[in-house]
Every structure is written in C-alpha cells, then in structure tokens.
Amino acid sequence: MKRPNRTRSTARRVAGAGLLAAMLALPGLASAQEKDSFRIAWSIYVGWMPWSYGDSAGIVDKWADRYDIEIDVVQINDYIESINLYTAGEFDGVTITNMDALAIPAASGVDTTLPIIGDFSNGNDGVVLKDTDELTDIEGQRVNLVELSVSHYLLARALESVGMSERDVTVVNTSDADIVGTFSTPDVTAAVTWNPQLSELRAMPEANVVFDSSDIPGEIIDTLALNTEVLEANPELGKALTGAWYEIMARMSGDDETGVDARTRMAEAAGTDLAGYEAQLASTQMFYDAADAVEFVTSDQPEATMDNVRQFAYDRGLLGATATSPDFVGIEFTDGSVLGSEDNVKLRFTSEYMEMAAEDTL
Amino acid sequence: MKRLINQRPGRAMGGLLMLLPFVLVVVAYMAASMARLADNPDDKLLPSLMTMADSFARLATEPSRRTGEILLWADTAASLKRLLAGVAISMVAAIIIGTTTGLIPYLRRTLSPFIAALAMIPPLTILPILFIAFGVGELSKIMLIVFGILPFMMRDIQQRVEEIPDEQLVKAQTLGGSTWQILLRVTIPQTLPRLFDATRLALGAAWLFLIASEAIAAEQGLGYRIFLVRRYLDMQTIIPYVAWITLLAFSLDWSLRRLTAWLFPWYVAGRSA
Numbered sequence: 001m002k003r004p005n006r007t008r009s010t011a012r013r014v015a016g017a018g019l020l021a022a023m024l025a026l027p028g029l030a031s032a033q034e035k036d037s038f039r040i041a042w043s044i045y046v047g048w049m050p051w052s053y054g055d056s057a058g059i060v061d062k063w064a065d066r067y068d069i070e071i072d073v074v075q076i077n078d079y080i081e082s083i084n085l086y087t088a089g090e091f092d093g094v095t096i097t098n099m100d101a102l103a104i105p106a107a108s109g110v111d112t113t114l115p116i117i118g119d120f121s122n123g124n125d126g127v128v129l130k131d132t133d134e135l136t137d138i139e140g141q142r143v144n145l146v147e148l149s150v151s152h153y154l155l156a157r158a159l160e161s162v163g164m165s166e167r168d169v170t171v172v173n174t175s176d177a178d179i180v181g182t183f184s185t186p187d188v189t190a191a192v193t194w195n196p197q198l199s200e201l202r203a204m205p206e207a208n209v210v211f212d213s214s215d216i217p218g219e220i221i222d223t224l225a226l227n228t229e230v231l232e233a234n235p236e237l238g239k240a241l242t243g244a245w246y247e248i249m250a251r252m253s254g255d256d257e258t259g260v261d262a263r264t265r266m267a268e269a270a271g272t273d274l275a276g277y278e279a280q281l282a283s284t285q286m287f288y289d290a291a292d293a294v295e296f297v298t299s300d301q302p303e304a305t306m307d308n309v310r311q312f313a314y315d316r317g318l319l320g321a322t323a324t325s326p327d328f329v330g331i332e333f334t335d336g337s338v339l340g341s342e343d344n345v346k347l348r349f350t351s352e353y354m355e356m357a358a359e360d361t362l
Numbered sequence: 363m364k365r366l367i368n369q370r371p372g373r374a375m376g377g378l379l380m381l382l383p384f385v386l387v388v389v390a391y392m393a394a395s396m397a398r399l400a401d402n403p404d405d406k407l408l409p410s411l412m413t414m415a416d417s418f419a420r421l422a423t424e425p426s427r428r429t430g431e432i433l434l435w436a437d438t439a440a441s442l443k444r445l446l447a448g449v450a451i452s453m454v455a456a457i458i459i460g461t462t463t464g465l466i467p468y469l470r471r472t473l474s475p476f477i478a479a480l481a482m483i484p485p486l487t488i489l490p491i492l493f494i495a496f497g498v499g500e501l502s503k504i505m506l507i508v509f510g511i512l513p514f515m516m517r518d519i520q521q522r523v524e525e526i527p528d529e530q531l532v533k534a535q536t537l538g539g540s541t542w543q544i545l546l547r548v549t550i551p552q553t554l555p556r557l558f559d560a561t562r563l564a565l566g567a568a569w570l571f572l573i574a575s576e577a578i579a580a581e582q583g584l585g586y587r588i589f590l591v592r593r594y595l596d597m598q599t600i601i602p603y604v605a606w607i608t609l610l611a612f613s614l615d616w617s618l619r620r621l622t623a624w625l626f627p628w629y630v631a632g633r634s635a
Contacts, residue, residue: 107404172581
C-alpha cells in the first residue's frame with residue numbers, strides 16, 4: 001500500500017524540482033524596463049583594449065557615476081562566446097564587428113544598436129600565402145581560416161577582386177588559436193587571419209600578405225553594440241559609455257606620459273608589449289575624434305558595406321534557415337533609411353551618441 | 363517493514379522510473395524554450411522540438427546549398443572514418459605492445475615506465491607538435507585519438523597479462539611451449555576479450571578527442587559542423603547533432619558488447635558468474 005504512494009510523491013517532488021530548475025535556468029531575458037545596473041562584455045582585440053583600460057583606470061565608473069548608474073565591464077576570453085552570451089541576454093552590450101552583429105544577434109532576433117563606431121580594420125586582417133606574393137596563386141589551394149568569420153568575408157572579397165570565387169579554393173575551418181601552429185607546418189600554404197596572429201604569420205620567412213583589409217577600407221568595422229530595447233529605456237547607458245569611450249580615446253591618442261601609460265597598459269592586457277600593440281594600432285583606423293566617427297557613420301560607406309556583408313551572410317546561411325533572401329533582416333542607417341525588411345529591423349547604426357560626444361554635450 | 367535496499371520496482375514501475383529523467387529533461391527544456399520563444403520568436407538559443415525535428419530532417423535529406431552534399435551523412439562518414447581508424451590502430455597496437463610488455467620482463471622494464479610517463483601527457487597540450495609530425499590533415503586527427511586512448515589501453519592489457527596465473531605459464535613451458543607459442547596460445551586469447559572491454563571504456567575519450575581534433579582544422583565532420591554553426595548560435599543544428607552523436611556512441615558501445623559476447627562466450631559467462 002505504502003510503496004506506490006511514496007514513489008509517486010517522490011516522483012512529484014522530483015518533477016517539481018525539475019520545473020523549478022527550468023524556471024531558474026531561464027537566463028536574464030534582457031528586459032526593456034528601466035534599470036540602473038548594466039553589464040558589457042568585451043574580448044581581446046586591438047580596437048577593444050580601450051575598454052580594458054577604461055575599466056581599470058576607473059574612467060567607466062566615473063562616467064557611470066555621472067549618470068547615476070552602474071556599468072560592469074566584463075572580459076570574456078572567447079570572442080564568439082561573448083557574442084553568444086550577449087545574444088542570449090546575459091549582457092546588455094558587447095564589442096563586436098559589423099558583420100557578426102548582423103549574423104549573430106540581429107539574425108537571432110535581438111534588436112541591436114551600434115552607438116559607438118570605434119575603428120575599422122585597415123590591415124589588421126589579411127590573406128597570407130607561402131612562397132608567392134600573387135593573390136591569384138591562391139587558386140586550387142586549401143585555405144585555413146575561421147569559417148564564417150570576418151576572415152572568411154575578407155577571403156570572399158579578395159577572391160572577388162581577382163575575378164575568382166570560393167569555388168576556386170578549399171576552405172578549411174581552423175580555430176584562431178591554432179592558426180599560427182598549423183601555418184608553421186609544411187602542408188599548410190594559405191591562411192586568412194587577424195591580428196595578433198597575422199603579425200606572427202607575417203614574420204615567417206616564406207609568408208607573404210597578398211591581400212589585407214586596407215584593400216577594402218571601412219568594411220570591417222569594430223563597434224560597441226547595445227541591446228536596442230535596453231538603450232531606448234535607458235539612454236543614460238549610451239551616454240555614459242560614449243562619454244567614457246572618448247575620454248579614453250583622448251588619453252590614449254596623446255604622445256605624453258598619460259598616452260604612453262594608457263597604451264602600455266592596453267598592450268599588457270592584450271598579452272603583448274608597447275611596440276607590438278602600436279604596430280597593431282598602425283593597421284587599425286581608430287576614430288580618436290568623435291567627429292570623425294560621425295562623419296564615417298553618416299557617409300554612404302556603411303550602407304554599401306552592409307549590402308556586401310548581408311549578401312555574404314545570406315549565401316552561407318548565416319541569416320537562419322527561415323531567411324528566404326538577404327532582405328530578411330532589416331538594417332537601419334543614420335538617415336533613417338532601411339536596407340532589407342522594414343518590418344524586421346534588427347540592426348541599427350546611429351550617430352546620436354557620438355554627435356553628443358563631438359559637441360561635448362555629454 | 364521492508365528496508366529501502368530490499369524494495370525493488372516492478373516491471374511497469376521500473377519502465378516508468380527509467381523514462382522519468384528523460385521526460386523531466388524534455389519537459390524542462392520545452393518550458394524554457396517556450397518562455398524564450400514567447401519573448402523573442404527568432405530566438406536561436408532554445409529552439410522548439412518541432413524546429414529541431416525540421417532541421418534534422420533537412421540536414422539528413424536535403425543537399426547543402428554550398429557543397430551539394432547531404433550534410434549529416436557526409437559529416438557522419440567523415441567522423442566515423444576518423445574515429446574507427448583511430449580506435450582500430452589503438453586496438454592493434456594495444457594488444458601487441460600490451461601482451462608483450464606484460465609477458466616479457468626485459469620489454470616491460472624498458473617500455474612500461476616510458477608508456478606510463480607518456481600516458482600522463484595531456485595530448486591536447488602538444489597539438490602543435492602533432493601538427494608538425496603528422497600535418498594538419500586526416501592523419502593528425504587519427505593520431506590525436508591514438509595518443510589519447512592508446513597509452514591507457516596498453517597499460518590495461520599489460521596489467522591483464524600480469525594477472526594470468528604463473529601456473530599457466532609454467533604448465534605451458536613444461537608442455538614445451540616457446541615464448542612465441544605462449545604469447546600466441548596462452549596470453550593473447552585470454553586478453554583479447556579484455557581488449558574489447560578496454561576499447562569500450564576508451565570510446566568516450568576517443569569521441570572527445572575526435573570532436574576536439576575537428577574543432578582545430580577540418581572541412582567536414584560532426585564536431586566540425588558543431589563548432590562551425592556555434593559561431594552563429596544555430597542551436598537547431600547543434601542539439602540534433604549532439605543527440606545523433608550520443609546515439610552513434612551508444613550504438614558503437616552496444617555493438618562492441620554484442621561482439622564480445624558472440625566472440626568470447628566463455629568470457630562473458632565467466633564474468634557474470
């Protein structure tokens with residue numbers, strides 16, 4: 001008599017616990033409500049190291065205090081993981097490239113705004129071949145790169161520039177952590193990667209950079225992305241971050257002691273030295289001045305670039321199985337025009353906050 | 363009053379209890395998935411069961427837009443080839459090295475500590491060396507599996523050989539058996555079923571190394587696909603792939619168990635006694 005009863009109640013208790021666990025597991029579905037504490041994820045990359053410095057030098061906190069909010073700047077070791085955490089709603093913002101912003105959060109339905117255009121890659125990403133300095137020799141080779149990343153996009157653009165397509169090469173997916181190791185083996189002859197790995201490859205005696213992002217300037221853009229709903233409900237978050245960013249920019253761009261100290265600290269946090277970091281900065285078009293960033297983002301360039309990018313993303317299925325054309329996700333630009341679906345705008349360029357920084361009204 | 367340790371579920375109850383954790387996981391998943399989808403219908407993190415079923419059907423039947431291959435089968439074939447090659451090499455090497463080091467003191471003295479030391483190296487840490495030695499193609503993937511599972515399979519076989527009672531070896535010698543004959547007729551037949559046991563235990567690790575190797579450099583494979591689509595959070599591909607890998611791993615383990623029972627009925631009978 002007692003036995004089945006007890007088992008059933010145990011079962012019920014277990015079921016209850018399971019459901020409770022499921023409820024708790026629902027991660028912080030980014031809420032649109034007003035709140036006063038925010039989390040921003042960043043990962044190591046030359047153009048994002050300022051966030052590391054801004055965090056450790058207290059600049060982010062200073063600006064957060066000015067707007068009476070709290071901002072937690074969190075380093076994530078893996079770039080893609082940081083984007084996935086943002087997309088899942090664990091963070092309110094993330095450092096990201098324009099292409100990944102479209103392919104990951106925007107394509108997943110997370111409305112994302114890009115309030116700060118930090119820089120664009122101007123040689124930080126490159127196609128490297130062994131024993132030749134002609135890009136056309138890439139034909140028929142196995143090319144090692146992180147598939148579906150900006151490297152893949154750069155390769156597509158490089159091939160386009162010499163009238164080839166991806167069918168003329170074989171793409172081998174290789175993790176960014178292993179690209180230097182694999183390139184030093186004899187059977188790997190072609191690779192596409194970004195800094196700091198690119199400078200390692202460049203240093204190898206038989207290697208030649210045959211195409212790099214300075215051949216397509218302004219197409220690989222590094223930005224800070226914020227969840228649009230969070231930003232709209234809490235514009236002070238955008239103001240605090242933008243204010244902090246341009247204070248960091250002012251400090252790091254100087255040749256005085258403060259500037260050198262800032263760059264040295266960024267270099268250390270990135271695992272290199274001042275010379276190494278400055279070499280990477282040299283191939284990065286940083287927008288130290290907010291007015292330059294405003295000029296860039298309000299020009300025709302972002303729209304032309306995003307049209308390329310969305311075509312690339314659609315051709316490789318990055319917009320999801322339900323996307324029937326590159327128009328599936330709408331991209332809004334600073335003049336209010338929309339590329340793609342007006343009903344499904346998920347990625348937004350804005351100059352609002354950078355303009356405030358340029359006019360010194362933050 | 364029956365003590366808890368003496369209470370056994372009946373047949374029906376046993377079946378229900380067996381299903382319970384699975385059902386709980388599915389229910390918990392569905393609850394979480396529905397909550398996320400209600401919030402954002404385009405959410406990719408926890409796709410609905412229907413979406414995953416559709417996605418799996420598409421992967422298993424429709425040729426890919428890019429390569430024209432049917433992804434699931436192409437990936438499965440690529441991965442199984444690597445896995446089976448790695449496991450087969452390890453089995454052959456383990457039985458050869460394990461039985462000889464177990465039987466011959468001079469060999470054991472020479473190789474055993476070396477193998478023990480080798481087994482302590484986490485294979486993933488010396489990947490760049492494996493790249494240089496075996497390239498970044500298929501061979502390095504197979505070798506990573508071999509490096510991962512062979513050392514402990516060898517040590518296991520060696521220990522099994524050492525467990526063979528001395529009386530048997532003495533008896534074989536009094537019957538005039540040479541070292542070679544004893545190896546062939548006494549040691550290997552007795553350790554072969556142990557090899558299958560060791561392989562079953564090694565399979566989990568073999569899968570782990572396979573997936574790890576496919577994450578590093580690959581054009582095809584189950585692990586490759588998962589790492590590739592992870593870039594854009596395509597859980598409707600990842601979750602069915604994980605389920606598929608689990609099913610494959612389970613089937614392999616089951617087949618090895620059946621094979622052992624079929625090849626060595628005496629061994630299985632002896633074990634359950």
